[in-house]
Amino acid sequence: MQLFDALTTHDHEQLTLFHNREQNLRCIIAIHSTVLGPALGGVRMWPYAGEDEAIEEALHASRAMTYKAAIAGLNHGGAKAVIIGNPETDKTEPLLRALGRCIGSLNNRFIAMEDVDTTVDDMDQLQVETDAVIGAHGGSGDPSPFTALGTLHGIRACLNRKYGHTDIARASFAVQGAGGVGYHLARLLRDAGAKVFVTDINEQRIEALVDECGVEAVPMQQIYDVDANVFAPCAMGGIINEDTVPMLKCAIVAGGANNQLESNECGTLLERRGILYAPDYAINAGGLMNSALELDGYDPDEARRRVATIYSILTRIFEIAERENVPSWRAADLLAERRIAALGQIKLAHY
Numbered sequence: 001m002q003l004f005d006a007l008t009t010h011d012h013e014q015l016t017l018f019h020n021r022e023q024n025l026r027c028i029i030a031i032h033s034t035v036l037g038p039a040l041g042g043v044r045m046w047p048y049a050g051e052d053e054a055i056e057e058a059l060h061a062s063r064a065m066t067y068k069a070a071i072a073g074l075n076h077g078g079a080k081a082v083i084i085g086n087p088e089t090d091k092t093e094p095l096l097r098a099l100g101r102c103i104g105s106l107n108n109r110f111i112a113m114e115d116v117d118t119t120v121d122d123m124d125q126l127q128v129e130t131d132a133v134i135g136a137h138g139g140s141g142d143p144s145p146f147t148a149l150g151t152l153h154g155i156r157a158c159l160n161r162k163y164g165h166t167d168i169a170r171a172s173f174a175v176q177g178a179g180g181v182g183y184h185l186a187r188l189l190r191d192a193g194a195k196v197f198v199t200d201i202n203e204q205r206i207e208a209l210v211d212e213c214g215v216e217a218v219p220m221q222q223i224y225d226v227d228a229n230v231f232a233p234c235a236m237g238g239i240i241n242e243d244t245v246p247m248l249k250c251a252i253v254a255g256g257a258n259n260q261l262e263s264n265e266c267g268t269l270l271e272r273r274g275i276l277y278a279p280d281y282a283i284n285a286g287g288l289m290n291s292a293l294e295l296d297g298y299d300p301d302e303a304r305r306r307v308a309t310i311y312s313i314l315t316r317i318f319e320i321a322e323r324e325n326v327p328s329w330r331a332a333d334l335l336a337e338r339r340i341a342a343l344g345q346i347k348l349a350h351y
């Protein structure tokens with residue numbers, strides 16, 4: 001990989017390699033942007049096949065975080081830390097403490113958060129060495145309920161766009177995944193009086209939801225063409241693809257999962273079929289809004305207030321899409337890019 005070419009492609013600010021021989025720490029921290037403020041990013045640990053794969057993930061995910069933080073209205077940029085190693089066998093207290101010291105050396109340009117294969121306990125270890133960590137014990141807690149709540153607000157904006165009302169009870173929903181986000185979303189939808197279909201690989205999770213709030217279980221493949229107004233992906237990425245788009249009977253795709261579109265073209269394909277798409281990183285930003293509040297002094301009421309802004313964020317995205325005749329995924333990118341550009345200009349001014 002030509003490193004500076006890779007950094008130039010998406011205008012990354014910084015790529016740092018940290019090494020500690022005694023602890024076998026090999027960590028890459030990519031900082032995409034600090035224009036809006038200190039860059040937030042997950043710490044991931046994975047036995048990457050090679051350094052290029054690890055660097056590529058760090059570059060890709062840090063840029064995605066810049067967009068997510070920007071669209072969420074946060075005064076933060078995007079970053080990502082990846083540790084090359086097996087989280088089952090290589091994750092030790094000294095390794096995490098060493099990483100904490102590395103993060104501290106970045107002087108608050110990077111603020112670390114939990115991610116795939118890291119835990120709240122791991123954030124505790126980092127926090128022994130640096131304050132540049134959120135999501136440790138005693139912090140803002142599990143983000144999933146806030147991600148689900150934000151998704152609910154986003155769904156209301158979608159209903160308004162498509163049907164001219166925001167009444168959840170007048171719509172039906174197909175929820176894919178009953179984990180942290182899907183479980184809470186299904187409950188919120190049922191509490192609001194909606195008809196809800198749910199699927200999950202894990203049958204116990206489905207049974208629990210059926211018993212608790214009367215959702216209807218459907219087999220995994222049927223979730224795409226079940227007769228519901230809204231398809232809410234809350235499991236994994238890539239589920240909007242050339243195979244699934246023709247199957248969908250819904251009028252709206254709006255869910256909490258990351259990276260729902262296999263490619264941007266699939267988002268365009270959805271719109272050609274007349275299906276409204278809520279850009280994933282905007283509608284699922286509630287968990288991030290909640291976690292980031294730790295840096296201002298955490299307050300759950302304030303977190304709920306901020307998460308409710310996802311309604312107006314989605315509304316603005318749909319307005320841009322209509323006015324500029326672009327798909328909603330592109331309108332979301334434009335909204336994020338314009339906020340970064342405008343606030344970047346303010347910082348350049350010499351008042």
Ligand SMILES: NC(=O)c1ccc[n+]([C@@H]2O[C@H](COP(=O)([O-])OP(=O)(O)OC[C@H]3O[C@@H](n4cnc5c(N)ncnc54)[C@H](O)[C@@H]3O)[C@@H](O)[C@H]2O)c1
Pocket residue numbers: 143144145147176177178179180181182199200201202205220234235236237256257258284285287288
């Ligand atoms: N947790 C958050 O706050 C948060 C925030 C933003 C985005 N997300 C994204 O939302 C999605 C779900 O996150 P989560 O925290 O709920 O994860 P989770 O692991 O708690 O839940 C995922 C659920 O999906 C199920 N699942 C996996 N494959 C499936 C399949 N093929 N069909 C149906 N169900 C399947 C799993 O059994 C599990 O119950 C992910 O894409 C995640 O990146 C989560």
